[in-house]
Amino acid sequence: MSNKPDNSIYSKPLIFSVIALVVILIGSVITAFYPLIRADMHPKLDNLHPYTPFELAGRDIYQREGCGYCHSQNVRPLKTDVLRYGAYSQAGESAYERPFLWGSRRTGPDLARAGGKYHDNWHTLHTLNPRHFSPKSNMPAYPWLENALLSPAAVEANVKAYGYINYSPADIQFLEGKTELAALTAYIQSLGRGVKKEGFGYRVGTVEDYKNFLAKGVRGTVDQGQGIYTNECAGCHGVDGKGSAQGKLSEGISTMNLKDAREMGYEAADMYVQIFNGLEQLMPPYGNVLSSEQIDSLILYIETLERR
Amino acid sequence: MNDTLYNNRTVEGFLLSSLVWGVFGIVFGLLISVQLWEPAFNFGPFLSYGRLRTLHISILAYGLGLGVIFGLFYFMLVRLTKRGLVFPRLARFHLWLWNIGVVVAGASLFLGFTQSLEYAEFEWPVDIVVVIIWVIFAVNIFASVFLREEKQMYVSLWYMLASVLAVAVLYLVNNIAIPAGLTKSYHIFSGINSANMEWWYGHNIVGFLLTTPILAMFYYFLPVSTKLPIYSHRLSIVAFWALVFTYLWTGAHHLVYTPLPDWIQTLGIVFSLILIAPSWGSVINGFFTIESDWSKLQENYLTKFFLAAITFYGLQTIQGPGQSVRVISGLVHYTDWVIGHVHMGTMGWVTMTATACMYYVFPKIYNTEIFSVKLANSHFWLVFIGQLMYSFTMWIAGIQQSVMLKQLNSDGTLANTFMDTLVAIYPFWILRTVAGLIFTVGMVIFILNIVLTIVKGRSLSQSRA
Incomplete structure (x- = not known):
């Protein structure tokens, strides 16, 4: 390169521009364009299914409301990510994602494994009023989704453009009268569907584990239990432990009456197992998020509810 | 002033509308x-x-951002090519179409x-x-x-041409x-x-809208406003080609620890680290330009804007590559740390450079002096403090949350x-709002100073006439 003023490329704009364009394209071609034709960029999990039209409608709402700016959908292969969210994300599970919605910021928790973690009605109520379950949550409420109905014709146009989805006229008829809120819930419940819930991070708590914990002689405290209960449990089970059955949550599921749990025959160890493992589609597992001592604290606190 | 030669009305139109949009953007922020x-x-x-x-x-x-780029590029273009715009009426149309575009785009969002x-x-x-707006812009630049x-x-001009070309390629491909x-x-x-x-x-797109065009401004407005020649022309050449080559390899550092194949992630990380060199080529060029006569820092109020801007750019271009390394990405990605990083670039490097350039341009257009150097100085310190407070609270919040999550x-x-x-980072978020308010007061003072300069310039030209 010469910096003589008269005959260098800096006095020949056409040649300069062509060279600049080529220089710009080298990295682009190698890191962005060439991968398009590589097989390792087109993997697909064996048991992965495309979205249903109803779920895609929910995904469109997820995009429209900008959910992805606060909720990532990528569990990193880091230990604490796997413990918190579940199996780490694999390339093959994104085969039908257009565009990808992996996100770049976790103002809220990752949702890649959110499907089946909670009941549908939990999502309904949580979307309408996040602070019902988490009093200190900063998530906006989305009341306008409750009464907005899907337009089957618009969804069908979207499904056609999206590709991948084989659908029947019944799938489109099904959308008639469905709310945007229901569609959004259906989408969230589909997340992580193609991924096996196994391996590191999927430990199972047993009655023996609780006995082993008690044998160590260190107990939790009622105070600690109350703090955890208020933030994590009261939304469904009620502040008094009578089972919240509040609002929409009552329409499809009844939450356990913890106050009378003993009368119903549940021992402390049973509660430990339940809190640790959760129940698919009903209650999230807490085994990775709460220590045995914290779960014990919860049990101790729940026992104080019984005496009230 | 000779409006047909310099297209001052178009330049001014772009800059003033950009400030209007800037107010909206800051209020939303x-x-x-x-x-x-x-x-x-x-x-x-x-x-x-x-x-x-x-x-x-x-x-x-x-x-x-774009308004400032369009306005200042047209301003620089006529001076660096020593001729008026080939299609001045197209530039006028460009101004209107872009403003309509911002309204339509904003409404759609x-x-x-x-x-x-x-x-x-x-x-x-x-x-x-x-795309139409960009083609019009490119036609005017290339013509x-x-x-x-x-x-x-x-x-x-090199940075301008590279920016026009790169943005075109990027925008056309990813928006299919x-x-x-x-x-x-x-x-x-x-x-x-x-x-x-x-x-x-x-x-x-961040690189070729918020880095290379700002470098184009920096290389032009630093010497013309301080009367100091750029330290090394040879360094400019090396830094330019190394930057536009290396930049395009680095996008995958946003996807560290995702299912993207490791080889693409690793290329992204390695080239991010390489990118420190060309970025610092311009930083060193800026520092040594100002170093040739430190008295300018006292004599000319704009010098400190450029010094602060290029310093933020230097910090930004070390922090960014640092974040791309896997072990650091694992700590800071998905947290507020990155928000602090981005805002050091935008509120520090870009805003400092762009506002300094406008302080130079408006008095030139009206053949007068800036309304108040004192106001400009308070603007500088408010933006400077607001920016630092913003980024530091976000860096602390990011580390705080990440460590707690782990x-x-x-x-x-x-x-x-x-x-x-x-819950642990709510206090930092409140502080961030305070930082944003401090920054906003600085920007309001800046806009006020510009408006009063225009008022002063217009009354002067009337009395001259």
Whole structure:
């Protein structure tokens, strides 16, 4: 390169521009364009299914409301990510994602494994009023989704453009009268569907584990239990432990009456197992998020509810 | 002044409209900063966080940012080519179409029409308008360069040409979509290719809108406003080619620890580290230019703007590559740390440079002096302090949350729920709003100073006439 003023490329704009364009394209071609034709960029999990039209409608709402700016959908292969969210994300599970919605910021928790973690009605109520379950949550409420109905014709146009989805006229008829809120819930419940819930991070708590914990002689405290209960449990089970059955949550599921749990025959160890493992589609597992001592604290606190 | 030669009205039109859009962008920024710690400040669908976040970024990048770029590029172009614009009326049309485009694009984001691709949210009808605007811009730039009176192209022109070309390639490729209607489309790329293409775009559109055009301004306005020649022409050449070559390899550092194949991630990381050298080529050039006569720092109030700007750029271009390294990415990615990083670039490097350039340009247009150097100095310190406070609170919040998310109990379970970690950073979010307010006061003073300069200039030209 010469910096003589008269005959260098800096006095020949056409040649300069062509060279600049080529220089710009080298990295682009190698890191962005060439991968398009590589097989390792087109993997697909064996048991992965495309979205249903109803779920895609929910995904469109997820995009429209900008959910992805606060909720990532990528569990990193880091230990604490796997413990918190579940199996780490694999390339093959994104085969039908257009565009990808992996996100770049976790103002809220990752949702890649959110499907089946909670009941549908939990999502309904949580979307309408996040602070019902988490009093200190900063998530906006989305009341306008409750009464907005899907337009089957618009969804069908979207499904056609999206590709991948084989659908029947019944799938489109099904959308008639469905709310945007229901569609959004259906989408969230589909997340992580193609991924096996196994391996590191999927430990199972047993009655023996609780006995082993008690044998160590260190107990939790009622105070600690109350703090955890208020933030994590009261939304469904009620502040008094009578089972919240509040609002929409009552329409499809009844939450356990913890106050009378003993009368119903549940021992402390049973509660430990339940809190640790959760129940698919009903209650999230807490085994990775709460220590045995914290779960014990919860049990101790729940026992104080019984005496009230 | 000779308006037909310098197209001052068009330049001024771009700069003043960019300030209007800037006010919108900053107000939206303040509002979403409050929404993060007080969700009651979400008002209905149009003013809820999920939509406003995109508006904040898009209006500042494509309203304030592009307006400043268009205006200052036209200003530099006629001086560096030593001839008037070849198509001045096209530039006038460019001004109007761009302003209409910002209105339409903003409205579409309010309504939730989005591709969900960061920095590429606009749906395809808006994309078409963007492409038309960019073609008009490119025609004007290239026509003036090809028909220039000054044989040698100055370094600012290289950065301009590279920016015009790179943005065109980036925007055209990543915005290819399958339309489902006027307001909805789906990315043509799917799965990990969608992610890879988006972040090749996302990283480089920031590079070729908020780095290279700002470097073009820096290389032009630093010497003309301080009367100091650029330290090394040879360094400019090396830094330019190394930068435009290396930049395009680095997008995948946004996808560290995702299912993107490791080789692409690693290329992204390695080239990010290499990118420190060309970035610092310009930093060193800036430092040594100012170093040749430190007295300018006292004599000329603009010198400190450029010094602060290039320092922020230097910090930014070390921090960025640092974040791309896997072990650091594992700590800071998905947290506020990155928000602090981005805002050091935009509120530090870009804003400092752009406002300094405008302080130079408006008095030139009106053949007068700036209304008040004192006001400009208070503007500088408010923006400077607001920016530092903003970034530091975000860096602390990011590390705080990340460490809490990774903390384990002795039995191997996670020590904190997600909500615990969120509650812990609310105080920092309140401080961030305060920082934003300080910055905003600085910007209001800046706008006031510019407006009063124009008022002064207009009354002067009337009395002269």
